[in-house]
């Protein structure tokens with residue numbers, strides 16, 4: 171009887187753990203430029219690091235980043251590179267303007283769930 175209870179406890183424990191994992195979508199854990207940072211110059215690439223490996227489906231862009239400057243001009247270039255949980259896109263740094271930049275992303279982690287978000291940073295030469 172006691173053994174059966176232990177079995178049930180372990181079973182229920184792993185079931186609830188499974189549910190927790192499945193319902194927890196991936197999250198952005200860091201980025202370069204970092205959220206709310208003030209930087210002197212734009213980097214050549216924007217790098218977003220997520221907690222889980224991202225989905226890749228051939229050449230179709232299931233993971234996207236759009237970066238706009240303070241005049242709403244898109245400076246991201248859709249040259250995506252996915253390596254595990256790290257998503258990179260090249261930035262057009264020609265004619266970089268000072269001011270606030272907005273980063274919007276839409277990614278699919280390996281659990282198939284779409285995660286979207288946004289943050290901003292500032293360029294102050």
Ligand SMILES: [Cu+2]
Nearest residue numbers: 194195281283
């Ligand atoms: Cu999920």
